[in-house]
Amino acid sequence: MTKRIGIPRGLLFYNFFLLWSSFFESLGMEVISTAETNKGILDKGASKVVDEACLPVKVFYGHVAELAERELDYIFVPRMVSIEKGAYICPKIIGIPDMVKANITAKPAYLAPNLNMREKESHDQFLKEIAANMGKPLIQVQKAWRSAMKVQQKYELDLLQGIYPEKVFLKRETLEHNGDLNILLLGHEYNLYDDYINMGIRKKLKQMGCNLMTVNQVPKYVQQLESRVLSRRMFWTYGKSLLGTARYFRELPGSKGVILLTSFGCGIDSIVGNMIIRYLGKMKIPYLNITLDEHTGEAGINTRIEAFIDLLRWRRELDEDNISTYGKYLGSPQRYAGIYGS
Amino acid sequence: MGNTWVALKGMLEYMGLDVVVPPPSSKHTLNLGVQHAPEFACLPLKINLGNFIEAKQLGADTILMAGGVGPCRFGLYGQLEKEILVDMGYEYESLMIEPPDVSVWQFIKRVKRIVGPVSWWRVIQGIRFGYHKACLVDELEKLVQEIRPREYVQGTADKIFAHSLLTIDRAKNIPDLYDAFGLAKQKLLHIPQDTTKPVLKIGLVGEIYTLLEPFASLDIEKKLGYLGAHVTRSLYLSEWIESHLLIGIFRRKAKISFCDFANPFLNHFVGGHGQETIGAAASFALQGYEGIVQVAPLTCMPEIVAHTIFPRVSEYYGIPILTIYVDEQSGEAGIGTRLEAFVDLLQRKVESKTQCG
Numbered sequence: 001m002t003k004r005i006g007i008p009r010g011l012l013f014y015n016f017f018l019l020w021s022s023f024f025e026s027l028g029m030e031v032i033s034t035a036e037t038n039k040g041i042l043d044k045g046a047s048k049v050v051d052e053a054c055l056p057v058k059v060f061y062g063h064v065a066e067l068a069e070r071e072l073d074y075i076f077v078p079r080m081v082s083i084e085k086g087a088y089i090c091p092k093i094i095g096i097p098d099m100v101k102a103n104i105t106a107k108p109a110y111l112a113p114n115l116n117m118r119e120k121e122s123h124d125q126f127l128k129e130i131a132a133n134m135g136k137p138l139i140q141v142q143k144a145w146r147s148a149m150k151v152q153q154k155y156e157l158d159l160l161q162g163i164y165p166e167k168v169f170l171k172r173e174t175l176e177h178n179g180d181l182n183i184l185l186l187g188h189e190y191n192l193y194d195d196y197i198n199m200g201i202r203k204k205l206k207q208m209g210c211n212l213m214t215v216n217q218v219p220k221y222v223q224q225l226e227s228r229v230l231s232r233r234m235f236w237t238y239g240k241s242l243l244g245t246a247r248y249f250r251e252l253p254g255s256k257g258v259i260l261l262t263s264f265g266c267g268i269d270s271i272v273g274n275m276i277i278r279y280l281g282k283m284k285i286p287y288l289n290i291t292l293d294e295h296t297g298e299a300g301i302n303t304r305i306e307a308f309i310d311l312l313r314w315r316r317e318l319d320e321d322n323i324s325t326y327g328k329y330l331g332s333p334q335r336y337a338g339i340y341g342s
Numbered sequence: 343m344g345n346t347w348v349a350l351k352g353m354l355e356y357m358g359l360d361v362v363v364p365p366p367s368s369k370h371t372l373n374l375g376v377q378h379a380p381e382f383a384c385l386p387l388k389i390n391l392g393n394f395i396e397a398k399q400l401g402a403d404t405i406l407m408a409g410g411v412g413p414c415r416f417g418l419y420g421q422l423e424k425e426i427l428v429d430m431g432y433e434y435e436s437l438m439i440e441p442p443d444v445s446v447w448q449f450i451k452r453v454k455r456i457v458g459p460v461s462w463w464r465v466i467q468g469i470r471f472g473y474h475k476a477c478l479v480d481e482l483e484k485l486v487q488e489i490r491p492r493e494y495v496q497g498t499a500d501k502i503f504a505h506s507l508l509t510i511d512r513a514k515n516i517p518d519l520y521d522a523f524g525l526a527k528q529k530l531l532h533i534p535q536d537t538t539k540p541v542l543k544i545g546l547v548g549e550i551y552t553l554l555e556p557f558a559s560l561d562i563e564k565k566l567g568y569l570g571a572h573v574t575r576s577l578y579l580s581e582w583i584e585s586h587l588l589i590g591i592f593r594r595k596a597k598i599s600f601c602d603f604a605n606p607f608l609n610h611f612v613g614g615h616g617q618e619t620i621g622a623a624a625s626f627a628l629q630g631y632e633g634i635v636q637v638a639p640l641t642c643m644p645e646i647v648a649h650t651i652f653p654r655v656s657e658y659y660g661i662p663i664l665t666i667y668v669d670e671q672s673g674e675a676g677i678g679t680r681l682e683a684f685v686d687l688l689q690r691k692v693e694s695k696t697q698c699g
Binding site: 088270 | 381382383384413414415417418421422425426429607609611612613614616640642643644646647650651653654665667
């Protein structure tokens with residue numbers, strides 16, 4: 001009999017779903033995932049967690065609550081402490097398995113291995129915990145992980161080329177973009193790709209004739225390099241990629257603007273977002289900061305986006321000759337080191 | 343941060359530096375901070391920024407700021423504050439002290455860079471002196487917490503404590519320090535007290551800044567004391583220095599690690615004091631405390647994790663837990679009412695227990 005494992009569609013789902021699903025499938029399990037976020041799921045989640053938690057956590061709770069009622073063997077809620085050396089993800093994501101266990105009693109067992117690559121870049125401990133939990137030989141688990149990593153690399157390459165996650169694993173068509181404005185949509189993946197949380201902002205922008213760029217379309221090493229301007233090491237993986245992407249974006253030619261999607265109460269965005277805003281202000285790049293929570297009305301967002309796009313177009317008419325003479329990426333950390341102080 | 347300045351000032355003056363202590367945090371400080379800090383940043387950042395601006399107006403030219411390596415936001419405070427101050431046109435030289443997670447020597451070197459041409463021996467003595475001050479201040483504070491609910495005239499202990507802080511601050515060497523301490527302790531012990539009064543024991547847990555800085559927490563500790571509760575905090579400055587800064591130097595092990603008590607509920611470090619909060623609540627419950635109050639700044643990530651897990655702790659140990667988030671919008675009266683209701687609830691619970699059995 002094949003075992004069934006549920007993966008909730010929230011938080012790091014859009015980063016790692018393909019990795020996890022192909023990993024468990026090659027271990028001979030059936031992978032079940034929840035439906036896309038909707039009002040029912042959000043309400044269910046918000047009723048189970050404290051009010052102060054941020055929107056993505058509430059959505060995650062909703063998805064776990066969905067899975068908790070199903071006939072499954074496991075629910076996969078990994079504790080992602082760190083996915084690269086010397087950096088963390090986010091305190092709430094570190095605590096999420098314990099939070100979920102404290103608030104949702106589920107029929108299936110929680111499978112919550114620790115992934116901590118802060119000290120040493122290795123998955124061994126993580127795989128050992130999974131192997132011990134499921135009673136499978138370690139060799140088999142490692143083999144499955146290696147093949148799953150290949151799928152993940154392919155997925156990251158796809159994202160880099162501007163293909164969206166829903167096209168990769170939902171096989172759903174996305175709108176082509178061939179607009180005249182370059183918009184950088186900055187935000188964590190769980191805000192960017194969950195169309196319920198962000199109220200379909202990507203579709204709206206494309207319909208208004210914008211070329212979208214997201215954090216996944218900038219190579220990791222560029223982000224790493226660009227975020228080194230800080231005198232202190234940035235210890236959040238996703239904070240680093242936001243900052244790096246914003247700094248990379250300023251080098252691109254054409255008229256452009258930045259839309260910052262943050263969720264209310266996000267600790268990382270409160271610091272990194274503010275740094276980015278200060279930086280963009282100095283660079284004279286227009287930005288729009290949208291804060292998402294469970295009460296946001298769609299009309300308000302529409303108005304703000306429309307006004308922002310109008311402003312960009314109007315600005316472009318004012319200075320038509322403002323075209324970059326480089327047309328390619330010339331950034332280096334030394335060049336801008338003065339901006340943030342040393 | 344509360345009485346931290348006494349210890350830090352002692353340490354730096356011992357090394358021969360000129361120290362500017364910003365005025366105690368006030369509404370004005372907070373307003374300055376709120377005006378310039380990001381909206382969703384937590385309360386400590388806003389107050390902190392206000393402090394720096396006020397210190398600048400008093401003539402300070404170097405910021406001494408602690409740093410961290412994550413995952414709590416606190417680690418990037420220094421960076422962001424520096425940028426905000428530069429944008430405002432304030433020229434500061436800023437120096438970060440980080441917990442010596444890499445090596446002790448690195449930490450000492452950093453201190454050395456701050457103090458300049460002073461002998462190493464003097465630096466170490468300075469740190470030791472500051473630490474002594476912190477320990478003695480904490481001992482007095484624990485005594486005050488014990489006396490507060492029992493004294494006949496409310497506020498006597500606090501007045502004496504405020505005065506003794508000044509005398510301790512004036513002490514320039516260790517014998518003077520112990521004289522000041524002994525005098526203050528004598529004074530406190532002579533306060534007339536009602537020893538027969540039943541007193542509740544309440545554990546105060548939460549985020550370090552709101553625990554140590556009375557302005558940030560709107561004097562929750564004092565309020566609970568006057569309502570008739572003996573309050574014990576999960577964190578005292580000297581213990582924090584010991585566990586975060588000195589462990590490396592003296593190779594001492596922390597006496598009690600609250601993290602051990604967090605075991606079934608929260609098994610992993612979540613940054614800040616999230617795990618300690620859970621552990622401290624569990625250990626207070628085991629020690630027979632009647633209730634727990636958690637204070638944290640709004641949007642504090644580790645404390646939200648702890649708050650989410652508290653229902654399970656509360657159920658397991660049968661101990662009521664009240665969570666209070668503070669931010670610049672918090673009103674004195676609202677918090678007062680909540681605390682009164684909570685203390686009433688605890689008193690009822692104790693009474694019904696004694697009546698039944």
